[in-house]
Amino acid sequence: MAANLINEQLQSKEDEEAVPEEIWKYVFGFTPMAVVKCAIELGIPDILENHEMPVTLAELASELRCSPSSLHRIMRFLIQYKIFQEKAVSETSVGYAQTPLSRLLTKHGQRSMADFVLLESSPVMLAPWHKLSARVLGNEESAFGAAHGGDVWGFAAGNPGHSKLIDNAMACDARLAVKAVTNGCPEVFEGVTTVVDVGGGDGTALRLIVEACPWIKGINFDLPHVVSVAPTSTGVEHVGGNMFDHVPKADAAYLMKVLHDWGDEECIEILRKCREAIPHDTGKVIIVEAIVGQENHEFKDVVLMLDMVMMAHTTKGKERTLKEWSYVLHEAGFNRYTTKHIKSYHSVIEVYP
Numbered sequence: 001m002a003a004n005l006i007n008e009q010l011q012s013k014e015d016e017e018a019v020p021e022e023i024w025k026y027v028f029g030f031t032p033m034a035v036v037k038c039a040i041e042l043g044i045p046d047i048l049e050n051h052e053m054p055v056t057l058a059e060l061a062s063e064l065r066c067s068p069s070s071l072h073r074i075m076r077f078l079i080q081y082k083i084f085q086e087k088a089v090s091e092t093s094v095g096y097a098q099t100p101l102s103r104l105l106t107k108h109g110q111r112s113m114a115d116f117v118l119l120e121s122s123p124v125m126l127a128p129w130h131k132l133s134a135r136v137l138g139n140e141e142s143a144f145g146a147a148h149g150g151d152v153w154g155f156a157a158g159n160p161g162h163s164k165l166i167d168n169a170m171a172c173d174a175r176l177a178v179k180a181v182t183n184g185c186p187e188v189f190e191g192v193t194t195v196v197d198v199g200g201g202d203g204t205a206l207r208l209i210v211e212a213c214p215w216i217k218g219i220n221f222d223l224p225h226v227v228s229v230a231p232t233s234t235g236v237e238h239v240g241g242n243m244f245d246h247v248p249k250a251d252a253a254y255l256m257k258v259l260h261d262w263g264d265e266e267c268i269e270i271l272r273k274c275r276e277a278i279p280h281d282t283g284k285v286i287i288v289e290a291i292v293g294q295e296n297h298e299f300k301d302v303v304l305m306l307d308m309v310m311m312a313h314t315t316k317g318k319e320r321t322l323k324e325w326s327y328v329l330h331e332a333g334f335n336r337y338t339t340k341h342i343k344s345y346h347s348v349i350e351v352y353p
């Protein structure tokens, strides 16, 4: 046997035996989420944001009243993950500073995603992930139900603290998504004078739509326990109710990240109620949701993660391909729709009766 053939065989045996680094991502996959949650809870992004200069370990430990040793390890990890960065304070010392990522983790920033991290890393939302295989095997109606009984919306109705966590998390995402919609396709709201946001949460999305398009009068429609604690805002009326019973009338119904919480049958019911709520000749439904399977989409991986989140947290919810969207829209009696790409993991689907 030629020497280079033997070498090649030895090399391929070694390659087979080597453990790819990739595997550790799955063994310790929870770590980045947990450590980022820890940093948010400690308020580290806020502390760094409030200092003009980089903050040394001693200063940070003193502000947090904790021992520098654990803090150093947390910060070393987060620097490696490019959440924070180190910058020179003087010729001999360095301090911690924000990065574009950590600016998304301050508690009250306009683009903050901190509440979304806190929701997804909460014990309530983590428990159903342990029931995913039972859900796939059909042993459980839903992973969330197996963990907590009932569905996430019923759970939220009975647990105001968790409901607030959901509303705050949804508001984070809404701030980014609505900006992407109003910047990416402002024509969607042209000629529309009233909009009902169906499942609009605490009304953040509609408030931002009305701010961007002040000619619009908004109706924020959600479950009574959600709207009863929603903040008031100019141009937005909160209405409590059940979208499976009726949807308040408006020129356009706006549905953002609502239909993905439900199976096809429920989606068709919700869409039929929206169809009844809008004018038959000039009305439209504006859906802001992910579309699975869009080649070269920059958020393709996020969409697939979100589909898994739907499997863990909802009973029959899922992210849909364009073919699956076509099916539910057609079954709900809609004849025509267009899709628009925006700078987000969502797309805009405009649907006409």
Ligand SMILES: C[S@@+](CC[C@H](N)C(=O)[O-])C[C@H]1O[C@@H](n2cnc3c(N)ncnc32)[C@H](O)[C@@H]1O
Pocket: 153, 170, 171, 173, 174, 198, 199, 200, 201, 202, 205, 221, 222, 223, 226, 241, 242, 243, 244, 255, 256, 257, 258, 261
């Ligand atoms: C994933 S959240 C989306 C919130 C908001 N659209 C956004 O994107 O920020 C789904 C919303 O649907 C609401 N919802 C669930 N069941 C509902 C029902 N039967 N009638 C009205 N709203 C409902 C929930 O309370 C929640 O606010």
